[in-house]
Amino acid sequence: xxxxxxxVAQRRRAGRRPTIHDVAEAAGVSKSAVSLAIRNQRGVSEAxxxxxxxxxxxxxxRSNVWARSLVQGRTGLIGILLQDLGNSYHRDVTAGVEDAAxxxxxxxxxxxGRRDAKRxxxxxxxxxxxxxEGVVIxxxxxPPQYLERIGRRVPLVVVGRLPHRVPGVDTVAxxxxxxxxxxxxxxxxxxxxxxxxxxxxxxPAAMHRRGAFSEVMRRTFPDVDPQVEGPEQLExxxxxxxxxxxxxxxxxxxxxxxxxxVAADLVGACLDAGLNLPEQLSIVGYDNSSVxxxxxxxxxxxxxxxxxxxxxALEMLRERIAGRTDDKHITIAPKLxxxxxxxxxxx
Amino acid sequence: xxxxxxxVAQRRRAGRRPTIHDVAEAAGVSKSAVSLAIRNQRGVSEAxxxxxxxxxxxxxxRSNVWARSLVQGRTGLIGILLQDLGNSYHRDVTAGVEDAAxxxxxxxxxxxGRRDAKRxxxxxxxxxxxxxEGVVIxxxxxPPQYLERIGRRVPLVVVGRLPHRVPGVDTVAxxxxxxxxxxxxxxxxxxxxxxxxxxxxxxPAAMHRRGAFSEVMRRTFPDVDPQVEGPEQLExxxxxxxxxxxxxxxxxxxxxxxxxxVAADLVGACLDAGLNLPEQLSIVGYDNSSVxxxxxxxxxxxxxxxxxxxxxALEMLRERIAGRTDDKHITIAPKLxxxxxxxxxxx
DNA sequence: AGATTGTTGTGGAACGTTCCACAACTGTTT
DNA sequence: AAACAGTTGTGGAACGTTCCACAACAATCT
Numbered sequence: 001x002x003x004x005x006x007x008v009a010q011r012r013r014a015g016r017r018p019t020i021h022d023v024a025e026a027a028g029v030s031k032s033a034v035s036l037a038i039r040n041q042r043g044v045s046e047a048x049x050x051x052x053x054x055x056x057x058x059x060x061x062r063s064n065v066w067a068r069s070l071v072q073g074r075t076g077l078i079g080i081l082l083q084d085l086g087n088s089y090h091r092d093v094t095a096g097v098e099d100a101a102x103x104x105x106x107x108x109x110x111x112x113g114r115r116d117a118k119r120x121x122x123x124x125x126x127x128x129x130x131x132x133e134g135v136v137i138x139x140x141x142x143p144p145q146y147l148e149r150i151g152r153r154v155p156l157v158v159v160g161r162l163p164h165r166v167p168g169v170d171t172v173a174x175x176x177x178x179x180x181x182x183x184x185x186x187x188x189x190x191x192x193x194x195x196x197x198x199x200x201x202x203x204p205a206a207m208h209r210r211g212a213f214s215e216v217m218r219r220t221f222p223d224v225d226p227q228v229e230g231p232e233q234l235e236x237x238x239x240x241x242x243x244x245x246x247x248x249x250x251x252x253x254x255x256x257x258x259x260x261x262v263a264a265d266l267v268g269a270c271l272d273a274g275l276n277l278p279e280q281l282s283i284v285g286y287d288n289s290s291v292x293x294x295x296x297x298x299x300x301x302x303x304x305x306x307x308x309x310x311x312x313a314l315e316m317l318r319e320r321i322a323g324r325t326d327d328k329h330i331t332i333a334p335k336l337x338x339x340x341x342x343x344x345x346x347x
Numbered sequence: 348x349x350x351x352x353x354x355v356a357q358r359r360r361a362g363r364r365p366t367i368h369d370v371a372e373a374a375g376v377s378k379s380a381v382s383l384a385i386r387n388q389r390g391v392s393e394a395x396x397x398x399x400x401x402x403x404x405x406x407x408x409r410s411n412v413w414a415r416s417l418v419q420g421r422t423g424l425i426g427i428l429l430q431d432l433g434n435s436y437h438r439d440v441t442a443g444v445e446d447a448a449x450x451x452x453x454x455x456x457x458x459x460g461r462r463d464a465k466r467x468x469x470x471x472x473x474x475x476x477x478x479x480e481g482v483v484i485x486x487x488x489x490p491p492q493y494l495e496r497i498g499r500r501v502p503l504v505v506v507g508r509l510p511h512r513v514p515g516v517d518t519v520a521x522x523x524x525x526x527x528x529x530x531x532x533x534x535x536x537x538x539x540x541x542x543x544x545x546x547x548x549x550x551p552a553a554m555h556r557r558g559a560f561s562e563v564m565r566r567t568f569p570d571v572d573p574q575v576e577g578p579e580q581l582e583x584x585x586x587x588x589x590x591x592x593x594x595x596x597x598x599x600x601x602x603x604x605x606x607x608x609v610a611a612d613l614v615g616a617c618l619d620a621g622l623n624l625p626e627q628l629s630i631v632g633y634d635n636s637s638v639x640x641x642x643x644x645x646x647x648x649x650x651x652x653x654x655x656x657x658x659x660a661l662e663m664l665r666e667r668i669a670g671r672t673d674d675k676h677i678t679i680a681p682k683l684x685x686x687x688x689x690x691x692x693x694x
Numbered sequence: 695a696g697a698t699t700g701t702t703g704t705g706g707a708a709c710g711t712t713c714c715a716c717a718a719c720t721g722t723t724t
Numbered sequence: 725a726a727a728c729a730g731t732t733g734t735g736g737a738a739c740g741t742t743c744c745a746c747a748a749c750a751a752t753c754t
Contacts, residue, residue: 019709019710019711020710020711021710029733029734030733030734030735031710031711031735032713032733032734032735033732033733033734035711035712035713036712036732036733039712042731042732043731043732043733044731044732044733045731045732045733048732048733060500062475062476063710063711064417064478064709064710064711065413065476065477065711066412066413066414066416066417066422066478066709066710066711067413067417067709067711067712067739068710068711068712069413069711069739070411070413070414070417070709070710070711070712070738070739070740070741071710071711071712071713071738071739072712072713072739073739075413085438085441086435086438086637088433091432091433094432094459095461098459098461107473107477109456109457110456110457110459112441112445112457114442114445128409129409129410129412130412130454131411131412131413153407264641267643268640268641268643271643272643290433291641293615294611294638294641294642295641295642296614296615296618296619296643364740366739366740366741367740367741368740376703376704377703377704377705378704378705378740378741378742379704379705379743380702380703380704382741382742382743383702383703383742386742389701389702390701390702390703391702392701392702392703395702395703411739411740411741412741413739413741414709414739414740414741414742415740415741415742416709416741417709417710417711417739417740417741417742418708418709418740418741418742418743419709419741419742419743420709
């Protein structure tokens with residue numbers, strides 16, 4: 001018991017943050033006047049406002065966010081839940097959200113799942129516990145039923161593809177089918193006919209890319225069965241592809257990969273095997289991440305307007321917070337970026 | 348006026364978060380009992396605790412962090428201020444801090460400077476406004492005098508090198524001199540004598556690496572003036588280096604770069620110029636970032652125990668929060684990681 | 695039986711802020 | 725002169741929680 005009272009005493013001692021009372025006392029006005037002054041509201045004269053602000057400055061007063069949000073019933077906090085900060089796609093979306101948040105006087109709190117579904121959910125809980133007014137989720141790993149439950153309590157916008165629509169949850173995504181189509185048609189335009197697809201995921205976005213790949217291939221080359229490798233045993237699939245090419249027996253001359261990460265692995269494996277890129281194999285990635293320009297050859301890829309998607313997500317979240325109740329789903333056109341990893345097939 | 352009362356009414360209506368009062372009422376006990384139950388404190392019998400918890404669960408009750416921290420005078424929030432999330436070094440340090448924070452029941456709030464000194468300071472202000480109990484700063488871009496001022500109000504630990512020690516601020520850093528020494532001695536051990544240093548920064552860590560490079564070189568080859576390029580006009584410096592090598596006139600046969608990013612640029616330029624790596628040029632980076640294994644040849648680099656540094660930083664921060672007042676500076680040994688970008692010089 | 699100790703629970707006072715009704719002025723209009 | 729309107733300022737009641745002194749009761753010890 002003694003220790004408890006001591007700790008309170010400690011708190012009250014010297015180092016204590018100055019409160020609105022301290023400022024009021026020092027300035028010789030009421031706490032209400034101080035409150036008005038620091039919030040720049042009318043109700044105090046210009047002269048007293050300046051006086052109060054100066055006193056506040058001298059005391060190093062900084063208003064207590066919790067007390068404020070406690071009485072106002074809002075926190076001005078927005079959460080963003082990320083699957084993987086290491087991925088520049090996620091990072092750029094975040095930057096977009098952040099810029100839009102700052103512009104709207106909202107503070108962004110980052111929750112980071114670190115590629116772990118369990119941790120991701122824990123982080124979402126944390127964000128909610130912090131009292132965020134809405135959450136932008138940049139991940140397709142949160143289970144839909146969980147999403148739906150949370151969505152009933154707090155506005156939610158998902159950036160990316162979900163397995164299916166979830167009532168009460170908005171989404172903004174790029175049209176993966178369109179991006180995949182551009183990639184494959186680029187390869188076809190270069191003269192490739194034996195084109196393979198390499199994927200490392202069975203998540204919705206990946207499946208849409210894969211689906212569009214198959215469709216374009218079937219439509220263009222009706223009598224060829226398009227080769228799709230992965231997502232399981234991706235490493236083995238890459239090895240097998242390289243082996244095929246070395247044998248030259250009707251091997252693919254081009255590969256469209258699910259994303260840049262897979263593309264980078266493929267590039268590495270090809271170079272390790274002594275293949276010449278892009279002469280012996282054309283490669284197209286997806287995401288236009290920062291590695292594209294580090295690799296040699298520089299990677300042809302599909303770019304999504306990531307920052308824009310982030311901005312849109314925050315915009316939709318604000319609408320939700322303001323009271324919109326009908327669901328909204330926005331899709332954005334991706335765009336092929338041609339670099340050095342694609343060329344016409346040999347011969 | 349009408350609108351104001353309405354807004355309060357709205358807040359009180361249906362969608363309102365259940366409070367401790369609601370749970371108390373529903374469970375037929377006092378709010379104090381609920382408070383004790385949810386915090387797992389003694390003062391309620393096991394039976395009533397279970398009953399209360401079940402009612403709370405049913406109502407979807409979640410305690411309001413703000414109200415709690417308002418009365419407790421502590422928030423359980425720790426801030427981390429990052430210079431650049433894109434850098435895997437920063438990311439890994441963050442992961443270490445995060446793990447340690449979770450283990451100590453603290454919540455981590457990320458502030459992201461996005462490579463902009465002004466934004467960085469703004470983010471630090473934001474963190475303080477949120478009421479964090481301490482901040483881990485992963486950046487050397489915060490001006491020392493600012494650091495000192497903030498450090499008087501809230502515990503601060505810097506991960507990395509500062510221009511000079513700042514009273515009241517702890518640091519944890521890797522011994523850059525030691526890492527640079529290992530890198531250069533590795534190259535010397537391979538038989539290189541003409542070794543250049545390429546740097547893209549004049550910040551403390553970079554300067555220490557550079558200094559150690561020069562010292563080892565001067566000690567080993569007293570009559571050679573060690574070649575240092577950058578940090579200004581880094582791109583031109585890289586071009587010049589490549590040009591030197593193509594001319595073969597006493598050009599460097601190895602380069603120790605300030606970090607992996609610079610090394611990646613150099614590798615790209617060399618490959619674009621048609622050089623063979625590592626035969627014509629050995630390259631050593633610094634940081635062991637994720638690109639190292641994506642590049643071909645895979646990059647020899649210096650690894651810092653990043654996660655460990657993050658853990659240590661949080662540990663020191665907790666000591667500070669608990670009351671330690673004397674400054675503490677920890678340094679950690681880095682370790683060379685040999686990959687494929689270094690080899691004996693030709694001939 | 696009375697005193698002591700322990701357990702379980704309660705109600706009210708904080709915490710630092712905003713909101714709101716109202717008070718005290720000072721002008722301006724009827 | 726009275727009524728009205730506008731400006732400037734005030735004190736008290738919230739907000740949702742924890743803390744704390746204390747009450748009621750049971751069990752144990754003199």
